[in-house]
Amino acid sequence: MNPRSKYKTKQREILLDYLESVPGVHITAGDVCEYLKKQGANIGQSTVYRQLESLVAEGIINKYIIDGNSPACFEYVGTDSHADPEICFHCKCEKCGKLIHLHCDELKEIQVHLFSEHQFKMDPMRTVFYGLCEQCI
Amino acid sequence: MNPRSKYKTKQREILLDYLESVPGVHITAGDVCEYLKKQGANIGQSTVYRQLESLVAEGIINKYIIDGNSPACFEYVGTDSHADPEICFHCKCEKCGKLIHLHCDELKEIQVHLFSEHQFKMDPMRTVFYGLCEQCI
DNA sequence: TTGCGTGCAAAGGTTTTGCATGGCA
DNA sequence: TGCCATGCAAAACCTTTGCACGCAA
Numbered sequence: 209m210n211p212r213s214k215y216k217t218k219q220r221e222i223l224l225d226y227l228e229s230v231p232g233v234h235i236t237a238g239d240v241c242e243y244l245k246k247q248g249a250n251i252g253q254s255t256v257y258r259q260l261e262s263l264v265a266e267g268i269i270n271k272y273i274i275d276g277n278s279p280a281c282f283e284y285v286g287t288d289s290h291a292d293p294e295i296c297f298h299c300k301c302e303k304c305g306k307l308i309h310l311h312c313d314e315l316k317e318i319q320v321h322l323f324s325e326h327q328f329k330m331d332p333m334r335t336v337f338y339g340l341c342e343q344c345i
Numbered sequence: 346m347n348p349r350s351k352y353k354t355k356q357r358e359i360l361l362d363y364l365e366s367v368p369g370v371h372i373t374a375g376d377v378c379e380y381l382k383k384q385g386a387n388i389g390q391s392t393v394y395r396q397l398e399s400l401v402a403e404g405i406i407n408k409y410i411i412d413g414n415s416p417a418c419f420e421y422v423g424t425d426s427h428a429d430p431e432i433c434f435h436c437k438c439e440k441c442g443k444l445i446h447l448h449c450d451e452l453k454e455i456q457v458h459l460f461s462e463h464q465f466k467m468d469p470m471r472t473v474f475y476g477l478c479e480q481c482i
Numbered sequence: 483t484t485g486c487g488t489g490c491a492a493a494g495g496t497t498t499t500g501c502a503t504g505g506c507a
Numbered sequence: 508t509g510c511c512a513t514g515c516a517a518a519a520c521c522t523t524t525g526c527a528c529g530c531a532a
Contacts, residue, residue, distance in 0.1 A: 215506050215511060237496080252514040257497065259512095273413040277522065279496060280413045299465045310463060318455055322474065326447060328436045330476040337455075338471035342464040352531050354487060374521080389489040394522065396487095414497065416521060 219251045223259050227269055227284040234272060234281035234305050267333055272300055283307060297332055301341035308341060356388045360396050364406055364421040371409065371418040371446065411437060411444060411473055432469045438478035445478065
């Protein structure tokens with residue numbers, strides 16, 4: 209469950225606090241660095257990238273790639289992995305950036321289909337549907 | 346429809362011939378450059394990138410962004426714009442990194458479902474299913 | 483002749499990595 | 508004490524851009 213967070217460092221805590229304070233907002237690694245510098249917490253950019261990578265692996269934040277050349281976006285999604293057995297799917301609007309959480313049984317059939325027909329075990333936590341939301345269509 | 350191809354240059358023709366010869370295959374800009382160099386057709390990489398961009402805009406090839414850091418993938422889809430463009434879905438193995446592309450009608454129903462039930466217009470070009478492939482399960 | 487396409491090199495920006503140091507447990 | 512995390516700088520990487528030249532129409 210916690211592939212990387214063996215140590216609880218000051219830097220990790222600061223970073224996590226910040227991400228937690230802006231839920232539902234997508235932030236780039238550069239944004240994080242800039243913000244931290246303003247706060248006087250001078251954390252190296254390598255650390256920021258490495259911690260973000262860890263947090264993604266732990267499922268605490270999500271990583272979104274909207275466009276190949278723009279920097280990746282991160283977003284806090286919480287730590288309640290143990291409490292929620294419900295599988296959650298994500299839709300990300302490419303235009304306004306909105307993240308939509310879906311709890312839909314029908315979508316679970318994708319998993320079944322991919323597994324039985326294509327021998328691919330899809331991971332709903334990591335998979336994001338990109339497209340346009342209701343308002344942006 | 347043809348935003349850029351005002352001139353029909355030798356380079357464009359060579360590039361298009363190559364792409365046309367490998368339909369349904371994912372190719373990166375780097376792959377193209379390497380192949381062309383082997384063939385003795387020394388086309389500058391700027392030209393490759395610029396032509397690929399044009400061809401995407403014209404709808405002759407598709408561009409897929411699988412992962413933020415890996416290079417973008419291109420795929421020939423043909424010039425018959427009136428015909429039904431073949432939609433391609435992608436599965437990426439989180440373990441071995443293998444990319445599987447699927448041409449599956451059943452998966453198209455996801456699009457329909459997401460649109461009719463959740464008012465979300467999913468973009469297959471950008472959406473990637475993450476999980477584990479047959480060998481890595 | 484006109485001006486788009488090309489090619490080279492260099493820049494651009496994001497992310498990763500090497501290595502010595504520092505800090506958590 | 509042992510090992511992981513950090514930080515700095517530099518590298519790596521893909522892609523874009525500036526500019527002069529060449530070529531299609």
